[in-house]
Amino acid sequence: MSRKKYNKYESFSLVEMLITITIIGVVMLISAVTLTSLVKISTVSSNKTRVRTETEFVLELVRRTVRNSNPSDIFVYDSLDERRFNPETSTVISTSEVLNVDEVYANGLAENVSGNEIHFRPYGYENWICVGYFKSSLDDSKGYILKNSAPDLWNDHASCFENNIENAQYVMVLNSEYVNITGFNIAYTESAETNYLIRFNISAEPVDWYLGNGAPVDREVFRQTVVTTEGLIW
Numbered sequence: 001m002s003r004k005k006y007n008k009y010e011s012f013s014l015v016e017m018l019i020t021i022t023i024i025g026v027v028m029l030i031s032a033v034t035l036t037s038l039v040k041i042s043t044v045s046s047n048k049t050r051v052r053t054e055t056e057f058v059l060e061l062v063r064r065t066v067r068n069s070n071p072s073d074i075f076v077y078d079s080l081d082e083r084r085f086n087p088e089t090s091t092v093i094s095t096s097e098v099l100n101v102d103e104v105y106a107n108g109l110a111e112n113v114s115g116n117e118i119h120f121r122p123y124g125y126e127n128w129i130c131v132g133y134f135k136s137s138l139d140d141s142k143g144y145i146l147k148n149s150a151p152d153l154w155n156d157h158a159s160c161f162e163n164n165i166e167n168a169q170y171v172m173v174l175n176s177e178y179v180n181i182t183g184f185n186i187a188y189t190e191s192a193e194t195n196y197l198i199r200f201n202i203s204a205e206p207v208d209w210y211l212g213n214g215a216p217v218d219r220e221v222f223r224q225t226v227v228t229t230e231g232l233i234w
Contacts, residue, residue: 040210043208043210044206044209044210044217047178047206047207047208047209048206048217048221050176050178050179050206051179051204051205051206051221052221052223054174054175054176054179054204055179055202055204055221055223056223057174058131058145058174058175058202059200059202059223059225061131061147061174062118062131062200062225062227063225063227065120065122065129066118066120066198066227066229067227067228067229067230068122068123068229068230069120069121069122069123069229070121070123070229071190071194071195071196071229073120073121073128074108074118074119074120074188074196074198074229075108075109075118075119075120075157076108076109076113076115076117076118076119076186076187076188077104077105077108077109077115077116077117077118077119077132077157078104078109078113078114078115078116078117079104079105079115079116079117079132079134080116080133080134080135081095082094082095082096082100082104083095083134083161084134084135084136084137085134085135085136085137085144085146086136086137086138087136087138087142087144087173087177088138090171090173091171092134092146092161092162092171093137104158105157105158109187111188111189111190112187112188112189113187114185114186114187115185115186115187116132116133116134116184116185116186117130117131117132117133117161117186118130118131118132118186118198119153119157119160121153126151127149127150127151128149128150128151128153128160129147129148129149130146130147130148130149130150130153130160130161131145131146131147131174132145132146132148132161133145133146133181133183133184134146134161141180142180143180143181143182143183143184144173144174144175144181145173145174145175145181145184145202146161146171146172146173146174147171147172147174148160148161148171148172175204177207178206178207178208179204179205179206179207180204180205180206180207181202181203181204182203182204182205182220183201183202183203184200184201184202184203185199185200185201185202186198186199186200186201187199191228195228195229195230196228196229197226197227197228198226198227198228198229199224199225199226200224200225200226200227201222201223201224202222202223202224203220203221203222203223204220204221204223205219205220205221206219
């Protein structure tokens with residue numbers, strides 16, 4: 001006479017299954033939040049590093065070129081309220097129909113007066129170098145630092161960033177589309193032996209920012225450099 005063998009199976013109750021699913025859901029939610037936070041922090045860190053790199057590039061450019069210029073060939077101007085930069089056409093345009101050249105470009109700014117443009121000519125060069133900060137004509141909260149090279153600016157410094165075919169091909173935007181320049185101030189002080197002590201202050205921020213206003217990380221980056229001209233004394 002044979003006996004039937006019955007298999008005994010163990011299973012979870014409905015309550016146990018709900019508890020298990022809840023625990024797994026909480027763990028997955030915590031993992032997702034942690035991963036999202038890490039991605040945001042990594043992106044923010046990369047964006048701030050980009051801002052530091054680009055601002056340092058601008059300051060290094062002026063450090064290397066301005067110091068090798070004669071103080072008599074250095075002029076600072078304040079055209080921030082008179083001109084804007086159009087990023088779509090890559091041209092500098094006037095905010096009014098008639099640019100008041102006599103007031104803006106007739107004479108350079110006095111000592112210790114801040115401006116947004118500096119025009120200088122390094123030793124041994126015929127061309128002038130112009131570096132200027134302009135706000136966007138499309139969005140007033142965005143700013144750009146431009147560099148241009150032009151000849152014969154002795155009596156026509158207003159033409160360095162003018163919208164014309166001859167000069168437009170040399171205009172270069174020094175910050176990328178991912179970096180917003182919020183300020184760029186230039187001022188000089190006469191030092192010993194008729195040299196200039198020139199101060200450059202730049203503030204910038206990343207365009208993409210994934211942290212809230214209450215985050216403990218400051219969005220804006222500030223940089224400053226001081227350059228002394230090395231004029232030849234005879």
